[in-house]
Amino acid sequence: MEYDVIIVGAGPGGIFSAYELVKRAEKKDLRVAVFEMGRPLEQRRCPIDGKKVKSCIRCPVCSIMSGFGGAGAFSDGKYNITNQFGGTLYEYVGKQEALDLMRYVDEINLAHGGEGTRLYSTANTRIKRMCLENGLHLLDAQVRHLGTDINYVVLEHLYAELKDQVDFFFNTTVTSVTRRESGGYEIHAGDTVYSCRDCILSVGRSGSKWLEGVCESLEIPTRSNRVDIGVRVELPAEIFAHLTDELYESKIVYRTEKFEDLVRTFCMNPHGVVVNENTNGIVTVNGHSYEDPAKHTENTNFALLVSKHLSVPFKDSNGYGESIARLSNMLGGGVIVQRFGDLVRGRRSTEARIRESFVTPTLAATPGDLSLVMPKRILDGIIEMIHALDKIAPGTANDDTLLYGVEVKFYNMEVELDSNLETCSSGLYVIGDGSGVTHSLSHASASGVYVARHILETRP
Numbered sequence: 001m002e003y004d005v006i007i008v009g010a011g012p013g014g015i016f017s018a019y020e021l022v023k024r025a026e027k028k029d030l031r032v033a034v035f036e037m038g039r040p041l042e043q044r045r046c047p048i049d050g051k052k053v054k055s056c057i058r059c060p061v062c063s064i065m066s067g068f069g070g071a072g073a074f075s076d077g078k079y080n081i082t083n084q085f086g087g088t089l090y091e092y093v094g095k096q097e098a099l100d101l102m103r104y105v106d107e108i109n110l111a112h113g114g115e116g117t118r119l120y121s122t123a124n125t126r127i128k129r130m131c132l133e134n135g136l137h138l139l140d141a142q143v144r145h146l147g148t149d150i151n152y153v154v155l156e157h158l159y160a161e162l163k164d165q166v167d168f169f170f171n172t173t174v175t176s177v178t179r180r181e182s183g184g185y186e187i188h189a190g191d192t193v194y195s196c197r198d199c200i201l202s203v204g205r206s207g208s209k210w211l212e213g214v215c216e217s218l219e220i221p222t223r224s225n226r227v228d229i230g231v232r233v234e235l236p237a238e239i240f241a242h243l244t245d246e247l248y249e250s251k252i253v254y255r256t257e258k259f260e261d262l263v264r265t266f267c268m269n270p271h272g273v274v275v276n277e278n279t280n281g282i283v284t285v286n287g288h289s290y291e292d293p294a295k296h297t298e299n300t301n302f303a304l305l306v307s308k309h310l311s312v313p314f315k316d317s318n319g320y321g322e323s324i325a326r327l328s329n330m331l332g333g334g335v336i337v338q339r340f341g342d343l344v345r346g347r348r349s350t351e352a353r354i355r356e357s358f359v360t361p362t363l364a365a366t367p368g369d370l371s372l373v374m375p376k377r378i379l380d381g382i383i384e385m386i387h388a389l390d391k392i393a394p395g396t397a398n399d400d401t402l403l404y405g406v407e408v409k410f411y412n413m414e415v416e417l418d419s420n421l422e423t424c425s426s427g428l429y430v431i432g433d434g435s436g437v438t439h440s441l442s443h444a445s446a447s448g449v450y451v452a453r454h455i456l457e458t459r460p
């Protein structure tokens, strides 16, 4: 079957490239296909129901990470419009273009069900100053918070609009990509082969290992990337309310006194829930929240992360992060939860201590001891940061604050790309989190729009 453009992966990167291709194709009769190993949106179900299935059973294709909407489908739907975090797209396309693309994505989201959601801004000197006075640095961003529920509605609308113009192949894992002698590419899905002139690989984190193999076979150079390791903090929502009411998400960076490491807050979810995340069979922790007040919890959660980029002699930063996550899976059967008070006293948390805690966990994790899992340097940095945050949000360092571990943000190796996000193999583009260039909804989506426009410009 012959297509003009084949997109592998129906996450935000893939969806927005398909959207832009068909919207801007005008009279060009463009045949576009999207291949996705996961399911259509409405069939995506994680079997964990909190009753019969309490923890991850490692499905062959994880419904949280895969399917229409990609890893972002059940996310908090926070679209950060900024070059300060979420990826380095601006290094390829320029700072202004990157922001313009993110604003364009925001407009499309608003036009597909996101209207009425709030755009927060960190351009606020009062909170910024309060942070600076306490050795903390608040990063600049505008944040569109769709919430898990509205994010889902936007995806439903986008799919409804695209389904008649794009061929979607769900439950279809692309096994390999090969170059055609006559130009273009062959996409292999089991025994079936599809061909195209241009191919966009948008396989996200879950497709990282697969993408490594594709790059190797097509001799596309790659570089190792960093890994972020840490914990998810959960505490009563009141403690951070003065920040979250005004900014929704605050990205705060702290340099530790002990090792001068940078620790940062990540993915803040006011009144949210803590969830499991399964990446290639390894269970880590994440969080999200709903726009609908009826689904709000009493807690706020956010991650505290430390970046590690290993180089010589061992350069597999992700492998290092994976080993730490595996250790927590080995000791806890999945994610471990510990009270901050237990951690600093050097004792494990038990079922009884968690039950008696004033903070009720929103994730059924195994009570345990994170100091048996996390490297000392990282854990010391996290403890120091919790005390620093306690100065701007008193109560953060309470004994009952819950820490879930481990949270790992894996970054794909960086694929060598030119300023069009094209590889050295002409007509083969790598976008979104899979490229190592982006690690957020807004940057991944923006990279999809950018490549689609470039392909349309270069078509005869």
Ligand SMILES: Cc1cc2nc3c(=O)[nH]c(=O)nc-3n(C[C@H](O)[C@H](O)[C@H](O)COP(=O)(O)OP(=O)(O)OC[C@H]3O[C@@H](n4cnc5c(N)ncnc54)[C@H](O)[C@@H]3O)c2cc1C
Pocket: 008, 009, 010, 011, 012, 013, 014, 035, 036, 037, 038, 065, 066, 067, 068, 069, 070, 071, 072, 073, 074, 075, 076, 077, 078, 079, 080, 086, 172, 173, 174, 175, 202, 203, 204, 205, 206, 207, 210, 267, 275, 277, 286, 287, 288, 431, 432, 433, 434, 438, 439, 440, 441, 442, 444, 445
């Ligand atoms: C729980 C959670 C909450 C999050 N919250 C936020 C947030 O609030 N804000 C934010 O900015 N970011 C958030 N993120 C991160 C965000 O979801 C990602 O940055 C974003 O989804 C990346 O988009 P992508 O298109 O590059 O990749 P993905 O969304 O990962 O999509 C890639 C798709 O490719 C498919 N695929 C992979 N390999 C193959 C193959 N060989 N064949 C066929 N299909 C394949 C996968 O099944 C997947 O559906 C969150 C992530 C998680 C897991």
